[in-house]
Amino acid sequence: MHFKDVVGHIKVKELLINSYQNDRTAHAQIFLGKEGNGALAMALAYAQYLLCEQPLAKDSCGNCNACKKGNKQVHPDIHFSYPTVGSKKISTDFITDWRSMILANPYLSINQWLERIEADNKQGNITAGECLSIVQRLSYKASEGRYRIMILWLPEFLGKEGNRLLKLIEEPRPNTIFILVSEQADKILNTILSRCQLINFARLDDDEIAQYLSSQFSLSAEHSQNIAYLSEGNINKAQHLMNEQSNNNSKLFIEWLRVCYRGQPKAMVDWVEGMITGKHKSKDFFAKTGRKDQVHFLKYALFFLREFMTLQQGHDKIRLQDKAFETAHNMLKVLHTDAIIEMMQLFDEMSFHIERNANPKILFLDASIKMHHIIRKKSISIA
Numbered sequence: 001m002h003f004k005d006v007v008g009h010i011k012v013k014e015l016l017i018n019s020y021q022n023d024r025t026a027h028a029q030i031f032l033g034k035e036g037n038g039a040l041a042m043a044l045a046y047a048q049y050l051l052c053e054q055p056l057a058k059d060s061c062g063n064c065n066a067c068k069k070g071n072k073q074v075h076p077d078i079h080f081s082y083p084t085v086g087s088k089k090i091s092t093d094f095i096t097d098w099r100s101m102i103l104a105n106p107y108l109s110i111n112q113w114l115e116r117i118e119a120d121n122k123q124g125n126i127t128a129g130e131c132l133s134i135v136q137r138l139s140y141k142a143s144e145g146r147y148r149i150m151i152l153w154l155p156e157f158l159g160k161e162g163n164r165l166l167k168l169i170e171e172p173r174p175n176t177i178f179i180l181v182s183e184q185a186d187k188i189l190n191t192i193l194s195r196c197q198l199i200n201f202a203r204l205d206d207d208e209i210a211q212y213l214s215s216q217f218s219l220s221a222e223h224s225q226n227i228a229y230l231s232e233g234n235i236n237k238a239q240h241l242m243n244e245q246s247n248n249n250s251k252l253f254i255e256w257l258r259v260c261y262r263g264q265p266k267a268m269v270d271w272v273e274g275m276i277t278g279k280h281k282s283k284d285f286f287a288k289t290g291r292k293d294q295v296h297f298l299k300y301a302l303f304f305l306r307e308f309m310t311l312q313q314g315h316d317k318i319r320l321q322d323k324a325f326e327t328a329h330n331m332l333k334v335l336h337t338d339a340i341i342e343m344m345q346l347f348d349e350m351s352f353h354i355e356r357n358a359n360p361k362i363l364f365l366d367a368s369i370k371m372h373h374i375i376r377k378k379s380i381s382i383a
């Protein structure tokens with residue numbers, strides 16, 4: 001992970017880089033920030049920067065051996081500690097899960113983590129055994145880098161066991177860096193808090209989140225802004241909202257295909273009514289949609305069709321998930337490429353008209369009838 005991949009927090013990056021360049025790196029630091037605001041991502045980028053063999057002025061190089069290992073989260077001098085479940089368990093028992101999780105999402109929440117390790121509603125904990133393991137892991141010499149680094153995620157789970165770490169924090173072995181990544185300072189033992197340098201992570205701006213969403217996930221500027229506004233500075237929440245919307249659209253679109261394929265007028269009217277008002281008789285999955293949502297829905301529909309065409313070409317690696325993937329597979333037997341192209345043109349035209357204030361009920365009902373004809377006329381079983 002590089003500093004450039006961490007959203008926002010420009011001041012914190014400067015502070016960390018300057019202290020390193022002036023040889024004033026604190027050996028025990030607390031990165032304090034709310035869930036999803038990037039304190040853990042920053043700890044990962046910082047650890048990689050400290051171990052980089054040829055650091056650049058503002059970031060790790062990305063090319064040296066240390067960076068290559070850092071980017072896969074397998075550098076032997078970067079150690080991790082985090083809450084686990086089971087009184088006898090320690091972090092290293094879950095290292096494979098941990099690595100894949102932080103590689104996929106360094107903005108993860110404690111609930112996502114506990115779900116991943118199948119905690120079944122049990123409380124997470126950093127145990128006495130884990131504290132011993134931390135002391136032990138930091139007693140070895142650095143194997144490759146100039147530092148041994150311990151990233152301890154959520155020290156608020158330490159309880160009084162944390163006192164076992166005091167000596168390590170107070171009289172660190174040479175070249176040992178302890179980074180505690182916390183969401184709630186008031187739950188950290190005072191004895192620990194008072195011995196660490198505290199770095200506060202401010203709430204991320206909506207603009208910073210919006211920019212991240214549009215560059216990472218190719219969302220439109222407007223869509224990114226909407227999600228950023230709802231996510232309250234939490235990147236994790238922003239990603240969740242994005243997935244939820246796309247799930248909703250996926251369900252809605254699959255249902256629409258089914259209704260259009262059958263071509264029963266009443267079912268079409270019901271679907272359109274449900275789509276516009278959110279008051280669908282039998283389904284509860286969609287909320288009332290405004291014009292913007294209708295445009296997003298059509299964008300999803302286009303995305304689905306593009307992925308479907310990739311599948312038709314014989315590529316199995318497509319980005320549709322679960323039910324949508326299953327539906328696409330079933331459609332292979334039914335839909336011809338010509339039909340897909342006609343539908344794409346139809347959705348393009350619809351977006352154009354929705355943005356120009358066309359009546360959505362008339363538009364979607366008209367489109368449903370056209371869809372029925374396209375599917376039937378161009379379907380493989382008839383052709």
Ligand SMILES: [Zn+2]
Pocket residue numbers: 051052053054055060061062063064065066067
């Ligand atoms: Zn490097």
